[in-house]
Amino acid sequence: MSPVTRSRLIVVGQGYVGLPLAMRAVEVGFDVVGVDVDQSRVDALASGISFVEDVADETVAGALATGRYDVRTSLDGLDGFDHAIISVPTPLRESLPDLSYVEAAARSIGRLLQPGATVVLESTTSPGTTAEVLVPLLETASGLSAGRDFHVGFSPERIDPGNPDWSFTSTPKIVSGIDEASLARVTMLYDALVDVTVPVAGTREAELAKLIENTFRHVNIALVNELAVAAHDLGVNIWQALEAAGTKPFGFMKFLPGPGVGGHCLPVDPSYLSWEVRRKLGRSLRFVELANEVNEGMPEYVVRRLEALLNDEARAVRGARVLLVGLAYKPDSGDVREAPAVRVARLLASRGALVTAVDPHVSERDWPAGVVRAELDDASVEEADVSVVLTLHSDVDLSPLRGRLVLDTRNVVDEGSRVVL
Ligand SMILES: NC(=O)c1ccc[n+]([C@@H]2O[C@H](COP(=O)([O-])OP(=O)(O)OC[C@H]3O[C@@H](n4cnc5c(N)ncnc54)[C@H](O)[C@@H]3O)[C@@H](O)[C@H]2O)c1
Numbered sequence: 001m002s003p004v005t006r007s008r009l010i011v012v013g014q015g016y017v018g019l020p021l022a023m024r025a026v027e028v029g030f031d032v033v034g035v036d037v038d039q040s041r042v043d044a045l046a047s048g049i050s051f052v053e054d055v056a057d058e059t060v061a062g063a064l065a066t067g068r069y070d071v072r073t074s075l076d077g078l079d080g081f082d083h084a085i086i087s088v089p090t091p092l093r094e095s096l097p098d099l100s101y102v103e104a105a106a107r108s109i110g111r112l113l114q115p116g117a118t119v120v121l122e123s124t125t126s127p128g129t130t131a132e133v134l135v136p137l138l139e140t141a142s143g144l145s146a147g148r149d150f151h152v153g154f155s156p157e158r159i160d161p162g163n164p165d166w167s168f169t170s171t172p173k174i175v176s177g178i179d180e181a182s183l184a185r186v187t188m189l190y191d192a193l194v195d196v197t198v199p200v201a202g203t204r205e206a207e208l209a210k211l212i213e214n215t216f217r218h219v220n221i222a223l224v225n226e227l228a229v230a231a232h233d234l235g236v237n238i239w240q241a242l243e244a245a246g247t248k249p250f251g252f253m254k255f256l257p258g259p260g261v262g263g264h265c266l267p268v269d270p271s272y273l274s275w276e277v278r279r280k281l282g283r284s285l286r287f288v289e290l291a292n293e294v295n296e297g298m299p300e301y302v303v304r305r306l307e308a309l310l311n312d313e314a315r316a317v318r319g320a321r322v323l324l325v326g327l328a329y330k331p332d333s334g335d336v337r338e339a340p341a342v343r344v345a346r347l348l349a350s351r352g353a354l355v356t357a358v359d360p361h362v363s364e365r366d367w368p369a370g371v372v373r374a375e376l377d378d379a380s381v382e383e384a385d386v387s388v389v390l391t392l393h394s395d396v397d398l399s400p401l402r403g404r405l406v407l408d409t410r411n412v413v414d415e416g417s418r419v420v421l
Contacts, residue, residue: 005029007082018087110141118151126276130203153177153186154203156210162332172196176206214269222291228257260298260340262329299343318352323384326391327359334361341390
């Protein structure tokens with residue numbers, strides 16, 4: 001065990017990012033304090049129950065049993081720390097970045113700061129946040145000087161919940177610092193936690209790197225979504241065209257169309273970048289704005305296609321029974337934040353459809369109001385006038401949909417009476 005791991009690490013925010021990080025830190029020997037303002041999350045974790053699919057209950061229970069995982073709702077009573085990592089939400093509020101969670105976390109961590117400690121921000125944010133928002137708040141709260149008395153860095157999280165191939169530990173981790181000494185400390189911290197660290201000289205560059213990754217996906221998904229809409233009107237099968245294009249071994253990366261983008265990353269992060277460009281340069285980042293417009297329009301497009309499908313059957317949406325398959329925003333996850341499927345459900349309900357849905361991954365707590373939960377079996381498909389496949393989880397068997405009227409937004413149902421996006 002390296003000396004760095006025999007130290008106290010505070011992880012602020014025990015959500016999708018902070019919890020796996022805290023568990024890994026306990027595993028490698030840190031004395032970990034996990035802090036979260038959500039009492040129900042803390043209560044669950046303290047009794048060995050995880051609410052993050054990639055973290056098993058046994059892992060939380062095992063961490064508690066080591067005596068090196070203390071999960072709590074406040075930092076009261078602590079006398080300091082060696083390292084602190086901030087992994088709190090960075091949402092949009094009325095389309096603008098909301099850094100209030102980062103600011104609150106910085107203030108509470110700042111009050112405990114002692115000379116020699118290191119603070120790292122992991123939350124996705126716009127270039128400049130670490131140096132211009134985090135550092136001043138830490139300095140004010142502690143009365144210390146960043147660089148001279150303590151170290152500060154930014155290390156964007158790349159965790160991909162539900163991805164069986166790339167975990168927190170195996171995904172290369174970008175690390176950065178406000179100066180050379182900070183970079184060295186932050187690198188040492190993450191070298192103890194992950195397989196590969198990627199040092200980047202400045203925190204702004206590391207912040208931008210994360211936004212580039214997500215903007216790249218957002219824009220490319222918007223491109224294929226717009227192409228899918230146009231191809232349908234042209235009478236061209238977009239899925240076959242994309243499969244053919246995907247055989248090019250260089251210079252092309254295949255993205256697939258769908259009902260829109262969800263989660264807290266793609267619909268949110270690129271807007272942090274365009275906000276920063278507008279705020280500091282006075283101009284727009286047109287690709288991001290266009291991608292937002294296209295991707296945000298997809299749930300409405302799915303509903304229009306469904307209306308047309310029902311119309312062909314001489315049916316109105318009002319009173320139609322629609323079965324949605326998959327509510328989470330991505331496969332093998334129960335995360336419904338910003339999920340396009342939930343927007344489809346709301347749009348259909350507002351037009352008078354009777355909406356049922358199948359998603360074994362979405363918990364009761366997150367299940368959208370007004371949507372009836374169903375199993376995917378012959379009876380539920382038979383009862384529906386039409387089914388819509390929105391997200392395909394690997395443990396959902398689509399065979400009951402075979403030969404039925406299905407709007408397939410993922411091109412995953414066998415041929416029959418299905419209609420692809
Ligand atoms: N989930 C992902 O896949 C993912 C991937 C990469 C980056 N990120 C980024 O990481 C950050 C965190 O995302 P997440 O998915 O873990 O969010 P989350 O909502 O699952 O977890 C954040 C937690 O922070 C807690 N919190 C808020 N303010 C707090 C405070 N002042 N003190 C203590 N706890 C506080 C909340 O109660 C919540 O439990 C965001 O910036 C997100 O964009 C997320």
